[in-house]
Amino acid sequence: MAFDSHEKRQFKQVGTRPPRPDGVDKVTGRAQYGADVTAPGMLTARILRSPHAHARIVSIDTSEAEAMAGVKGVVTGRDFALPEDAGLADIAVNVMARDKALYDGHAVAAVAAVSPAIAKAALKAIKVQYEVLPHVTDVDAAMQPGAPVVLEGRALESVPAGMSVNVTHASEFGHGDLAAGFAKADRIVERSFKTAATHQGYIEPHACLASVTVDGKADLWCCTQGQFMVRTVCAALMGMEASQLRVTASEIGGGFGGKTTVFIEPVALVLARKTGRPVKITMTRDEVFRATGPTVSTSIDVKIGMTKDGRITAGEARLRYSGGAFPCGTVDMGAMAAFAAYDLEAVRTQGWNVLTNRPKEAAYRAPGAPQAIYAVESVVDELCQILKLDPLDVRIRNAAKKGTKSSYGPVFDDIGLLATLEAAKAHPHYKAPLKPGQARGVSCGFWFNFGGNTCVSLNVNTDGTVGVTEGNPDIGGSRASISLMAAEELGIPYDKVRTIVADTASLGYNDVTDGSRVTFSVGLATIAAARDAKVKMCARAAKIWGIDDEAVEWKDGAAWPAGPNAGQFPPMSLAEIAAVSFQTGGPIAGHHEVNADGAGVSFGVHLCDLEVDPETGKTTILRYSVFQDAGKAVHPDYVEGQMQGGAVQGIGWALNEEYIYGRDGRLQNPGFLDYRVPVASDLPMIEAVILEIPNPGHPYGVRGVGETPIVPPLAAISNGVSRAVGVRMQELPLSPPRVLKAIKAA
Amino acid sequence: MRYEKPQTVADAARLLTAEKGITRVLGGGTDVLVQLKAGMVEPDLIVDIKALPGIRAIVAEAGGFRIGAAVSNAQLGEDAAVRALWPGVVEAAGLIGSTQVQGRATMAGNLCNASPAGDAVPALVAAGAVARVAGPGVARDVPVEAIPAGPGKTTLKRGEFITSIFLPARPAKSGDAYLRFIPRTEMDIAVASAAVSLTLNDQGVITAARVALGAVAPTVRLVDDAATAIIGTKLHDDAQAALAAACSAACAPIDDKRGTIEFRTEVAGVLAKRAARIAYTRAGGQA
Structure with a gap:
């Protein structure tokens, strides 16, 4: 539907800030989240998980658990059908391991019992014989010849011969003559970067209740970002017709993309069918970290050429992403998004997905884009430093606009990038003086929208x-x-x-x-x-x-x-x-x-003032502003909330959040104590500046706003820290030990 | 698992001594309940000490204060007299956990949890605090630094538990301070920490000092060399540098998810320097 350009609309209600309809239920505790649903005769199920990063499952003996009083059913990978579709089959294998445990926390069996205590005790009675295999959790190591093989035969035809068996995807985007572009540059900077896997960190763990009748009708209540997706996947895994499975979504305590797939729902359904009783599963936080989907971990090379007056002459990026133990196409998003903010004559990005012994990646706000854009925006910032150019002026000079052939192919329609950059430049934040030891980081961000x-x-x-x-x-x-x-x-x-x-x-x-x-x-x-x-x-x-x-x-x-x-x-x-x-x-x-269609791409610009303690490497965020085109902000409170929330999650990603694996391949920090999301006192008020450049594809001009704001913080903060300490930082997170080490080495 | 809530110290000691299996003493429970939930321990007996006489009281004694083992850190933080005498200790205890946790957590529990990173412990060690230990025999007084034996282990014998911690009197012109390094601003575990307690003469020269470090060795370390480095000085830059160097030299940390050996060793010295400056100012010195 096209924008209603025929009438000069004066909105009467859109653009106001009425109280949220779910507010009273949430503050009074009445809202029904996934774990709040119960049913008469309900059983509780618990899941047994692999303690090994990579192991062949030689045998599973469930007889002792099944004989325990109060245990009503035990299932293993054998109880799950394997759909023909490769994507669905991967979900099935991720939900319950079959011949191999592919990562620390991979489900291998589940028990339904009359009480949580009995279910927990029964897990200990299941005897799994593992043959531990060599594992690999680092994306670069997994690409080396001779690396442990996670899965065989999963490479798509696009992957050139001779690459590691772990490489499953390859993609390439771009246009123009790179060599000619770099030849025109006065300066070329080439750098390599790494980013750690991060988790969406939603406060509500996954929870569901399944009920299957003897005549094959099923009901499923669950916390999800898409009840129809749950129905499609679970019906396929259960061999059911869609009409026989009704899925009801609960209130949701955060998703951020992480609840766009299933983990426990098919397990609850299979147990409910096997036991004839309603079955409830609630994940612990430990399970959420170990077995749901974090982001990809990445390793990225970027090369950019620039003239003395700040024109980018060519840009190139090579992106190596790992989406864990299963094939994952997220690298395509990174390869497409990397240079989207720029109007370039010569650009090329190549991406590869690599299997590692980590949990299966799930979407997280603009999946794949923050990492790629972090790397590109870091190099742009370094060129600005070297050439003594204003980082916003350089971005304005090179900004993609209406008619630009984007780095990934399509020609842009009306987009708000230039207006957003100019708003950032005109804002008092950009002119505010910095004290000694303080620095300001700048980054653009982009997301496709859907x-x-x-x-x-x-x-x-x-x-x-x-x-x-x-x-x-x-x-x-x-x-x-x-x-x-x-x-x-x-x-x-x-x-x-x-x-x-x-x-x-x-x-x-x-x-x-x-x-x-x-x-x-x-x-x-x-x-x-x-x-x-x-x-x-x-x-x-x-x-x-x-x-x-x-x-x-x-x-x-x-x-x-x-x-x-x-x-x-x-x-x-x-x-x-x-x-x-x-x-x-x-x-x-x-x-x-x-x-x-016509969702309209989205751009944002972030400014971040920070200081780094030179004796400890600790970064303090002093001031943070978000500028973003919302097309039309329907409920501005929520739009600002998205912009602030995305910025905060990006700040966490930049500073402290990371999946830390031990040498044994086990996740070291599966809890909020050591997986460090920012707390309120870590943050200044995030100023959100909404721009409204109508999206031609929506009658009111609306553009999605939820994902773009997580993209710029990674580089905005890394650029600020790099300027503050005088060293170009090339790895996230910018944890104090890493930053102090860089300061000492300088 | 049995739960008992005895009314006398003798009954508590008897219960703990008689149990053949695993026991846990329950004060605020902010460590015990977390261990239970995580499946780290399945005790056969839990003895809740909160009903014991005086266990939740702060009593003035010999110019100092006796802090009952079940006094919550929130209660401690509201006691103006203790805060005036030992501000560093009270601040250290106040750093543990969230507001909700503060309403339950105790210094004695922090000590008996025997984590090298416990926030209350370095400040107590620097303060020269003494734990009163009850058990099957006669109660005994033990310097707090002698309680932890290693991560998660104490020197307490079967049936023994702490009933109070005594913070001693101190001369005029004294001050103490505790600082920890965490990557965030709250709700975190110390990656390295330092506590300094010192006394000045009328000229502002340090006449006595105790320096303790946390999270840089299997137990909290009392670092005599660090104290020596600042005694007899006015905490000028070279004294601070010597203090930091002595602290770094005393570190024997591990590499783990929270920090590296290199980082902890460096930052322990930095924190000691900064804590010393605060303690010096609190003692009335012109830093």
Whole structure:
């Protein structure tokens, strides 16, 4: 749906900040999260996990556990079907190991029992005989000849012969003559970087409750970013028809991309089918860290050439990503996003995915982009330092704009990068003086955004209220923004609209909540569903007035005769039409189904002031500002929250968060004590500056905002630290021991 | 697993002595419950000491203070008199965990958990604090630095437990301070830490000092060489450098997920220097 450019719209409700509809339930503890669901006769299941990074499973003896009083069922990899589709098969093997345990924490068996204590005791009674195999957890080591082989035969045809067996994907993007580009440069900088795997760190651990009846109908309640995705995957793994499995999404305590796949849901379903009882599984935090999806870990080389006056003449990047023990296409995103902020004559990126003995990667806000853009923005910053150029001026000079052929192929439409850079430059933050020892880091960020399959129903109730039924869990304020868009379009107050998230039996298919798609795509479908309802309400008014449908128009929340020839009738409000709907043809509802495109790419610019303690290497963030194009901020509080939250997660990634593996290949820090997300006192107030350059692909101009803000912090902070300590930092996180070592070596 | 809440010290000692299996003493429980949840230990007997007489009291004694073993760090932090006499100790105890944890956690528990990184311990060691140990025999007084034997291990014998910690009187013109290094600003475990307690004469010369380091050896270290480096000085730069060097020399840390040997060794000296400056100022010296 195109932007409503034909009318100069004055928004009445979109752009306001009403109270969030889920707020009261959440602050009073009434909201139902994944672990809050119970059922009569419910069993509790626990999962036995591999203590080895890589081991052949020689045998599993479950007989002693099965004989224990209170144990109702035990399952292993043998109890799970292996779908033909490779992607689904990988999920099945990740959910429960078959012949090999592929990482520390890989599930090998599960027990359902009448109490958590019995389930826990039964795990100890399961005897697994392992043949421990050599393991590899480092992406560069896994690419070496002779590295331990994680899985064989998984390389796609795009992978050239002669590479390590662990390399599964290869991709290449770009255009222009690189050699000619570098020849025009006055300075060329080439650097290598590494980034650690990080976890989304959602506060709510995965939890689900499954119930399967004897006639094969199943219900599943779970914490997820996409109940339809859960249905698709679980139905395939269970050999069920989609209609027989109803999935209901709970409230969600954070997802950030990490809940766009399944881990425990098929296990609960298989146990429920085997035992005939409802089965509940709640992960511990330890399990969340060891066995759900962190980001890729990466190793990246970047080479950029620049003229003395700051024109980038060529850019090249080689990206090696590991998505853990299974094939993973995230490197493609990195290779596409790396240079997206720049208008370049010559650019090339190559990416490879490498298998390692780590958990299977899951999406995390703009998956693949933060790492690649960190590396590119670090080299751009170093060139600015060497050539004594202002880092924002250089980015403005080279910024991608409407008509730019992007580094990954498409030609950009209206994008907000230049406006965002100029807003950052004009902001008081950029002019504020720095004290000795302080430094300022700058970075651009980019994300593609996504639309996708979307289905919305909008029901007009006889009392003049409206119910919107949508199919995506609300992970970032979507119920509020959807209600605002419905109210805006219908011309009724926000508090007359209630939006609910439907289960999979109650609405058509909706893609998983990813790609910052919901406010864009579900919003678009909601507006279209409201327009559908308005057409129907105009027809009801026409019927009452005895005039043609076309002679009625909708404005200001009511049906009006369209022009003097239509007749003299007082307008009928939505409430008035709804009140008599049973006499004019029955209930009124609007619907819209779409595979939405036109999501519109998103750019952001971050400024970070910081200081580094020269005696300990500790970085303190002093001031932080986020500038981002939201297209149209439907509920600005939530937009600011996304910008701030993304920045904070990026700050954590840059400074302290990392998966630390011991020499034994076991995860050393599977808990929030030693996996260090920032705490509130670590952070200044994050200033969020929203720009609104309408997205041509949405009737109100909306752009997704949820992912871009995690992209720039990595380089913004690394650039600030590099300037503060006088050493170009090339590895994340910038933990104090690493920074102090760099200071000492300088 | 049995849970007992005895009303007398003698009953508590009897219960702990009689149990053949694994026992745990429960004060605030901020370590014991975490160990239970993590499956690190499955005790046969838990003895809750919170009902013992005086165990939750702070009592003035001989110019110092006797802190009951179940006095929470929050309670300690609200005691203005203790804070005035031993600000470094109170601040160290106040760094442990969150606000919620502060309402439960105790210094005696921190000492008996025997982590080399316990925040209260270096400050107590620098303060010359003494633990009163009850058990099957007669109660005995033990310097706090003699309680930890290694990570997770104490020198307490079967049936023994701490009933109080005594913070002694101190001369005028004294001050103490504790600093720890964590990568964040709170809710973390010390990567390295240092406590300094010192006394000045009227000229601002340090006449007595105790320096203790945490998280740089299997147990908290009392570093005599570090004290010697600043006694007789006004804590000028060279004295600070000598202090830092003596502290770094006393470190025998490990490489782990929280920090490297190199980092801990370096930063322990930095923290000692900074803590000494705070203690010196608190004692009335012009740093």
